[in-house]
Amino acid sequence: MHHATYPARAPLAPAFVEALSDRFRFECHLSESMRRQHGQSEAHFAEVLPDAVVFAATTQDVADCVALCAAYGVPVVPFGAGTSLEGHALPVRGGVSIDMGKMNRILAVNAEDFDCTVEAGVRREELNAHLRDTGLFFPIDPGANATIGGMAATRASGTNAVRYGTMREAVLSLTVVTADGQVIRTARRARKSAAGYDLTRLFVGSEGTLGIITEVTLRLHPIPExxxxxxxxxxxxxxxxxxxxxxxxxxxxxxxxxxxxxxxxxxxxxxxxxxxxxxxxxxxxxxxxxxxxxxxxxxxxxxxxxxxxxxxxxxxxxxxxxxxxxxxxxxYYAAINMRPGAVGWTTDACVPISRLPECILATRADIDAGSVPATILGHVGDGNFHVIFSIDPARPEEFEEVARINARLVERALAMDGTCTGEHGIGIGKQDWLEAELGDAVALMRTVKRALDPGDILNPGKIFRAEA
Amino acid sequence: MHHATYPARAPLAPAFVEALSDRFRFECHLSESMRRQHGQSEAHFAEVLPDAVVFAATTQDVADCVALCAAYGVPVVPFGAGTSLEGHALPVRGGVSIDMGKMNRILAVNAEDFDCTVEAGVRREELNAHLRDTGLFFPIDPGANATIGGMAATRASGTNAVRYGTMREAVLSLTVVTADGQVIRTARRARKSAAGYDLTRLFVGSEGTLGIITEVTLRLHPIPExxxxxxxxxxxxxxxxxxxxxxxxxxxxxxxxxxxxxxxxxxxxxxxxxxxxxxxxxxxxxxxxxxxxxxxxxxxxxxxxxxxxxxxxxxxxxxxxxxxxxxxxxxYYAAINMRPGAVGWTTDACVPISRLPECILATRADIDAGSVPATILGHVGDGNFHVIFSIDPARPEEFEEVARINARLVERALAMDGTCTGEHGIGIGKQDWLEAELGDAVALMRTVKRALDPGDILNPGKIFRAEA
Known part of the structure; x- marks a missing residue:
């Protein structure tokens, strides 16, 4: 597997484990099997287990868990459906994996206002099933049956984005637990606002590194005739x-x-x-x-x-x-299953649409010059495309080859004024290119991160490359 | 006039004035007439003059001006077309008004990619005149012929937002001068990206308090058949x-x-x-x-x-x-001219659309119970509406009456889960309600402001109420 090593870490302090267990009782798990369920991803990254798993049922649960982690300096990593393709939910520095799956209530549907409010653990297919009778639907569709909280945290988009936008456009407001365990709401339910900084958009796509999203208010659209x-x-x-x-x-x-x-x-x-x-x-x-x-x-x-x-x-x-x-x-599964036993590695780039044919054709030529089977598909209206590599896990040289093709693909996209990720996010897989893409703007992102999470407990090790 | 008093301030240090004049020569103005042109707004706020006016011609000019201001701790206030309705460009703590009007070049139009890049001082009507032959247009239309930079800084929207969104959706990328005089670009030209924090959206609507926008890349749309x-x-x-x-x-x-x-x-x-x-x-x-x-x-x-x-x-x-x-x-002019010699005061609120009739009718009743003439109009598809009051400037009690009606209007909108401003922004006019609307989230905004502008030189005195 790629990224097979993660930093060494100290075990949790016994006092922290005791406090966590006291607070969460049967919703706090230390068993290896439960930790293993929260230490894997759908992509090609090696597993890495959290030290504990907590199932949150309410925003207050999340706030209490984060406050405890803050008091003891323990990392806390939100876990939704585990469908991320860049290792977002992997607890690379250990700590607590906070599973949002039980926060799956649909709190309000305001059909006349074309919006709804859901807990972060609601999955998009369940939301659309619930909405059917209202004549409305939630269009953002990344393929996987992801949680709404995870989709907000990674700024997900997918097949409908060309018409309906991404999670950036779909989210009206968030309830967020900040690094000190406070609960904030980023905006009211009005469809637009010019009231202060756009905290909603700051948290959308922040990959759990600035706060943990617990509730999401979403724009809905009428089901077309x-x-x-x-x-x-x-x-x-x-x-x-x-x-x-x-x-x-x-x-x-x-x-x-x-x-x-x-x-x-x-x-x-x-x-x-x-x-x-x-x-x-x-x-x-x-x-x-x-x-x-x-x-x-x-x-x-x-x-x-x-x-x-x-x-x-x-x-x-x-x-x-x-x-x-x-x-x-x-x-994705179709591509990987063309090669029995293969491990998938999906990459993701987005370029101005006028450059898309050139970018795809050069990438295809690069794939053809190698030995690892790969398919190309994409959200062409946005200039966004993916390559799905099917890697033989017994051949480490294939991981190396894919890493090289991936690097060239990203550099090609950046040379076309594109981005190293249109929708999958940075996670642990794209950190090497964030600075190549945005230069000094990344230092500003780090300043925001330090200001909002001075103890670096919120999903540490994501987005930013370790500083030298 | 309302808000007739601004904090007292010290004169500029002679060394700063000398350095600024050396750097900007004939583009640095100290005359009262030029300062007065940059010390007024279209709304009901009293004038307040900057200590100096600098005309920037390039991003480097802005960077050098901000670096000088940072070195001497002098406030710097960006000035676009001066069409803000909440006093955004008023230099309430003095310092340098940096006029962006000469940065009016259209740098690139990429018709096949449906985007363009312009300097911040380009006005929207000039942009659309330039675009006409391409078959594309820039839809955001706040009414006034504002600059694109000012529209981005205030998250402007207007009559087309129900279909085409606001500046939040229209801006693909920004070039920004930060508080230390650095130049960053917030994103590439791809239509969507999941690469790190959404700095573009952080600066859109930040009212010049986090950085000065010098270039804007915009989404364009095909002119309808x-x-x-x-x-x-x-x-x-x-x-x-x-x-x-x-x-x-x-x-x-x-x-x-x-x-x-x-x-x-x-x-x-x-x-x-x-x-x-x-x-x-x-x-x-x-x-x-x-x-x-x-x-x-x-x-x-x-x-x-x-x-x-x-x-x-x-x-x-x-x-x-x-x-x-x-x-x-x-x-706006039509309403004010119904009462000869009147001063206009426009307010702005946005509520979930299901609450709009109730909100407008209650506001109308409140107006009718008073003595100041007022009209109501709004972007009803977004739940956003304005009241235009026509105030007799010789009657200070009319300002008081409007302030009370405005306060009740905002409180009514907040009680409906709406916002104190749908599109005009906070500026100096809506500071009293930002915390009522967003509570502890405002503390988080202040944290971001302190992190990005530790010297509080970027448009100080805007958005946030002075801390006790």
Whole structure:
């Protein structure tokens, strides 16, 4: 595994363990099995166990846990669904893993105001199931059935971002436990505000390093009257991207537009029993009124044809659409399962859309020059794409090769005025590039971190490279 | 005038004046006339003159000016177009007013990426004139022809926010001079990023208190194929708001929807030579394809009729639309000119939209119980509204009365989980309510301010109430 070593650490002070156990009783776990469940990630990072696991049921639980950790200088790492791809929830310096999964209540749905407030441990699929009868939905969809708190903490986005934005736009307000165990609310429920610093956006994407999110107020959107999905194959990547750019220029409000390369399509066909032509393919989704969707489809289909695309294959029925997007969401597993026993390593970059074909083609050439199988897919409307590598865990040289390809990919994206991560975050996997991307701005981020968490107890070892 | 007194201050140190004059030569001004131009606002606050005015032409000029101010502990206050309504650019503790008006170059337009980069002193109307041939536009429209830097610093929004968002969503990246005179860029040009803290959003809305914005990279949008405006009168406020809520629920992507009360309509009729029926009125704008706009209009007109609205009066032609929105934008002057010689005081609150009718009706009743003429208008799709008071400057008791009505309005909005300012910002006018709105979160804001500006030189005396 990559990143196989973590810093050595001292055991917890017995007085701390006693205080924690006294406060949380059966919700405080010290067993190896429970610690192991909170010491792994879905990605390629080696496991690292917390010293204790606490299940929080309320914001006050989180506040009390953080206050205890602050008093004893113990790291505290929030744990949601564990679906992060950059090791965010791994307790790399030990301490307490605070599991938010029991904070799963939907506290309020204000249908007329198009918002809701949920506890951080609510998962997005459960939220949408709950909302169905209101005619509203929560659009942000990173694929995994992540918790809303985790999605806020990592500034998640996904397939719908081109139309509905990311967690940056979706979050109206947060309840946060700060490093001293205080509870704050970052904003009121108004849809916009100019009242002071935008603390909401400061915490969204802060990866648990500035505070622990316990409640989230979210913007909701009306479920569209009509939803139609379609797939379209292209003979050239440039044609696919040009179709998307021209569609946006034409004012088509694409709800989803996903690019999958030929190898990813092959993997999807095998894993999800589809029979798509194995070429570069766009998955579309159109939202609107019946006439509006028909007009969108007509415009995009004409642009696709002019750019070397094939005929549209439509999925009008909800079951067909669900099957298509399930296949898209399972692309990660599909890719990894092309190579039995493989470990996945997904990377993530985002560039201005005009540079996307060049960035993807150069990356594909780099992959082809190596030996590790990989597929490419992406949220092409945002200029954001991923590479999924399938690594043989018995061959450490494959980790090294992927690390090199990943490094070149990130440097390529930065040279195009792009970012080293469009949506997966920094975690422990992208720290080497944060300074390359943002220079002295990172020193300012460190100043904010030191001001808000002077004891460095909140998810320490994330985002920032250890200072020399 | 309200807020007629500002803290006493020491004169600038002669060595500082000499150093500033040496560095900036003819761009450094000490004359009373130039200082007076930078010591006034469009609102009801008393004038307060800076000790010096510096015109910056480059980011390096701003950096050098801030570094000098830091070395001597002198306040530095950025000045854009001076159109703030809460006294943001008033140098309440003296020091240097740094005028950004000469930093008015459009540095790059990347049409295929739907973005551009401009210097902070570019004004929004000039930007849109420049963009016209690209088929793109910059939608954020606060009415005033403000600078882009000032709009970013105050998190401006306005009439298009219901569809296109506010400066929070519009800004992709900023170049900022920090309190020690360093220059940072907050993000790359990618449309989204999960790379570290969202410094862009931290500076957007920070009112010049954390850094001085010198360049802004903005998201642009395609100019819609069809734009249609319409006005519609209602017999009841509730019917107007219900029309808007139901339109949004129906998925209509309203581009603009503005509410003007009967008195505001009377003022607009007089000021702009219109002949609108003097009732509560909605101004709409619809963007889309011809068929899409026709469908939007049909849906909204049916909802309006069901909610007691009259017939739609359309403005299909560009000139008619321009006249309508010019009338809307001049609502402030129209209102004030209903009372010759009056001084304007505009307030701003934003509530969850379900509470908007109650909030507006209670505010109207409060106005009617007093003696100062006032009109109500608002960005009703966001739950944001303004009251424009026309005060006789010879009657100090009118300032007192407005201050009381304003206080009750803000308290009413806060009781509805709203905000004391939807878009005008805190400045010096809303400091008393920031803590009422956000409680302990304000202490966290102060921590951020102290960390990033330990000498308190960046626009001091704004946002935060003086600590006891």
């Amino acid at each position: 009509t939803i139609t999905s379609a797939v379209c194959g292209f003979d050239r990547l440039q044609g696919a991207v040009d179709t998307v750019v021209q569609s946006i220029q034409s004012g088509v409000p694409l709800a989803r537009v996903e690019l999958l390369d030929d190898r990813q399509i092959a993997a999807v066909n095998a894993w999800s029993a589809m029979a798509l032509p194995e070429v570069t393919t766009l998955f579309f989704e159109f939202h609107g009124s019946p006439a509006g969707v028909a007009e969108q489809v007509e415009t995009v289909a004409a642009l696709a044809e002019a750019n070397g695309g094939g005929a549209f294959a439509f999925s009008h029925l909800a079951e067909e659409r669900a099957r298509l997007w399930k296949a898209r969401h399972e692309a | 069809t734009i249609t405006s319409a006005v519609c009168g209602f017999d009841r406020l509730q019917g107007a708001v219900d029309t808007v809520v139901q339109s949004i629920q129906s998925g209509v992507p309203l581009a603009r929807v503005e509410l003007l009360d009967d008195r505001q309509i009377a003022a607009v009729n007089a000021w702009s030579a219109m002949a609108l029926p003097e009732v509560t009125t909605l101004f709409f704008e619809f963007h889309g394809s011809p068929a899409g706009v026709a469908e939007q209009v049909e849906t909204v007109a049916a909802l309006a009729e069901a909610n007691g609205g009259g017939a739609f009066a359309f403005s299909h032609l560009a000139e008619e639309r321009a006249r309508l929105w010019k009338a809307r934008h001049e609502a």
